[in-house]
Amino acid sequence: MLRRLVHCALCWTLSMAGVAGLYILAGAEFLGLAQLIVYVGAVAILIVFAILLTQRRELLSIERLTAGSWVTGVAVAGLVAGCLWIGLAYTRGLGGAGGASGGPALETRELGELLMGRYVVAFEVAGLVLTVALIGAVILALPFEQPREASGRRADRPAAGEGWDARRQGGQGA
Amino acid sequence: MIDRGGSRRDECEAGGEDAGRLEVSMGPQHPSTHGVFRMDVVLEGETVVRLKPVFGYLHRNHEKIAEQTTYLGSMPYTDRLDYFCSLTSNWAYALAVEKLAGLAVPERAEYLRVITAELTRLQNHACQMGFMLQDLGAMGTPMMYAFREREKILDLFESLTGSRMMCNYMRFGGCRADAPAGWIEAARGVVGDFPRFLDEYEALLATNEIVMARTQGVGVLPRDLAINASASGPVLRASGVGYDIRKTDRYGVYDRFDFRVPVGDHGDCYDRFMLRLLEMRESVKILEAALEQIPAGPVIDGKVKLRNFKPRAGEAYGRIEGPKGEIGFYLISDGSASPYRYRVRPPSLINLTALEEMCLGQKVADVVVILGSIDIVLGEVDR
Amino acid sequence: MESDLRSELSRQGVMIVSLEALYNWGRSNSLWPLGFGLACCAIEMMAASMARFDLARFGAEVFRPSPRQADLMIVAGTVTKKMAPQVVRLYNQMPEPKYVMAMGACAISGGPFKQGYNVLKGIDRYLPVDVHVPGCPPRPEALIEGLMALQRRIMRQRLTGPERPRHLQAGEASELPVPTLGARDIEPPYHAAVWRPPRVARAS
């Protein structure tokens, strides 16, 4: 099994790429490609970065699965597969695969018009929330003000490790 | 740390004690350490928080070898101290021995010494700028241009001394050989063409935005620290101290030439870079005057017995303004054929002592630029 | 292939290139040196790659900073006893086929610094040197001649038989042991696999 978090993250990326492929197969080209850009290009890298910058070493490797967790895992997987099966069985009646041929997928232009017309409020609110999150992240990431000359001279510099620790605690407190 | 049965890989992954820090050993084989120099750097992200220079990968026992050989026998070894500027090392050593033995130098030899020393300064500074730009990532083009000029000067050296790099040209009481016919004219041609190269270099690089962004405010060496670290040469002058041994000692015939000593105000890499450019312009002025004024006459005092050379007991320190700073030789004679004590004051090593102060708080990419701006040669640092 | 048959065929307009010739042609014309300077000779090595001499003509200007991508190690300069382990380690990190050129008197024998306590008396005690380029330092032309000599040597190599290159011999160790600084001196003083002390013939 995958014991290393980075491997797990990369596998997750692969599955996201697979989902994007499903979207494209279903005729939703725009959605699939957007999924690829957002999840493979950005979110996966964020996750990987987060793993790399994690301070706690014990978080980086996952304990080998015990017999009990095996059972749980298989049970959950079976449950999910069952749900999917039922779902598929019901939709089969809708007449063949939606496929690229006569797909119900939206044209990019229609998608844009919907987002800017009918769902504009929801779209803008989501945008606002994301902007607030972005600004918050920038504020969190800003370095704490330190005396300017600290960078140049050894004597004025905080002793090794001090600056780093202070920043870390500050970051956690904020 | 708690061992949870993780493999060595996991430890590696977590970066040892503190995952935020990365300890990198730059060198001894690293494209930008100018030889076999090593820096143990501790990085926080890309910022340097600790830097420990490690020397000695090119320790060639220069001083011990010199104490076992004759005075003249050390002359070829001084070539290999700073292998970019063999002629200035020659001169400094010859000066020390001449002081020790009380020898005078004929006037034409003094002029030849000045000419070769300034030509050495030209090629050293040009190549140093090329190397620094290489460290900045300029794919070799500035270096190629610098080496193109260097080859012209090396041709002059070769026809004068018989060797491109290891000239072994100075002798106690003069120079080994007179300039061959037409050499002065050839030198005049090379020197006359040099300002064009300087203009080209300055136009291409001095106001380049990337060069300015990468070097201005980077690797600042404050004035008092530069003095305390006994830095010399362009590194010291960039920190705002107008100290030039050519002016203070007036050794050789430097008092006959009109030249200025440029001084920087910021002490950063850009100042060190620009000072070398300005110094080259002054060197060209000296060279033009020297090539004009050079008198006829002998180039070596014929009475000096080089073969069985035994100066009387005593001590002497001879120093000159080399391209990298004050290069000096300290000799103690016990009256025998080889020095009792032989000591080099290597400008590269002494300028390098403030390296950590300059690098702390900078990015790892700046470290190589700062190192390049100091202009070290490992042959001289490690001796 | 028989040489007369080959010449006959080429007269008929048929180009026959054996795999061996192709392999040798490829690796001899693409010798990427390790960007690795030790001392004075390194400057002449750089000069050789610069405008006037231009090592690039032979396809050898790609000085790779990482040993993983280099083919040719030019040991340019004095190898001290402190540096020798790193030099051997760098050689070990290079992938096969790899070549070593000892450039300059110091790398060949210790040169003018031979009497020094800290200077290795020739890198061929630890590495299998293919080409020696004498001089102190050798002129760039000499280095280029050394490179061409290496190219000729590679072109002549047969890939089978007892003359085959080192990296194709089955029993050959892929890594050389790295010397260490011992209590008094660098240990071992030489690798028996690559170097044997010269036997001086004395009149009895």
Next chain:
Amino acid sequence: MNMEGILALTGWGGLRWVGPVELFERGPVWLRDWAVGWLPEGAKVWAEGLIPAVAVLAVFGLLFGLATVAERKLLGRIQNRPGPNRVGPYGWLQFAADGVKMLTKEDVVPRSADRVLHFLAPIVMLAPVALSLAVIPYGRDLVAADPRCGLLFFFAVGSAAEVAAFMAGWSSRNKYSLLGAMRAIAQMISYELPLVLSALTVVMMAGSLSLVEIVEAQSGYWWGVIPRWHVMTPWGLAGLLLFMAAAAAASNRAPFDLPEGESEIIGGFMTEYSGFKYAIFFMGEYFGMFAVSGLAVTLFLGGWQAPLAVLEAAPSYGWFFLKLGVMIAWFIWVRGTLPRLRVDHLLNFGWKYLLPLGALNLLVAMVWRGLGGWAFPGAGAVRWLACLAMIGLPAILWGRLLMRSRGWGPRVYRYAS
């Protein structure tokens, strides 16, 4: 040339007389149709996908080889030296020698490396870049695939390169590699935004995400002379410059080659790669350069359109590859001229300079369209200059301001008394 033309195979093996212009223009398409025509019905759909793929890979594979030699020769020219000239005629077979050597070189995997990821990284690097070559129209009707969202596809598959860089850097278990990977990711993420933003201007003006349609939107001539390429408009010119700056960063080319900054971090994420894997990385990088250059040609330089009506006789793909060559030469020229940026300068340049200007350029394009209704004499020139000033002045002033705020600038030196 014989005006009657040549007997040529057209379509499904049919023979007819065609002129030389049509032969060269349509030749590749006929060849494909002819080859597909031989196959049984079931294999046709596969062959129609496979043949363009093989053709694109073969053409760009050869171009990769030639570009490496051209780069070394051109760099030599910039640096006063001849460059490779011994292998083959004028040294043009140098890439073959390098290729043979790379193929036969030992493949070293460090002992502590993560073998699987170490092996996969070059593939993950090369495959998406090769995919992105599929949507670029190389000539009239010469495109491997024309999805409705071609441009989006290009950027979407390109984003996998970040993952590859990370995989390479992390799996090598080398500190320089890790530093290089971190740099690569930070750089690619930061520069994707200005890249997309400058491309978005074109999408807005052409009204389509399909690259084929974008090229078609640039057909025709103003006053019969000046081609209607986007680069001939102020927003297109600014867009091209912004795009190329961001493209150099996105494809790790100088002066943005920090991820493999040789003088600082040895080889970046490629430090531990040898032999063929290294060659694949190298290839991926060049393919990336070709892909963004091809995209720039498509978006701004009219794709395969000829610059003059009389020159339309030459095959369209010829024009495309000529323009591509110019772009590659530009990349090489920049590489031979400029020093490298530092990582924080790089991010500042991306976020504080390219991004705002890209957004402004979007606005300029809107103004350009809005002013299209003017009809007084000289309206065209006024519209042109107004839009240029709208993007040009802020670009210069903002750049000056950014330099000034850091205290960067030329200095005057004094002399000791």
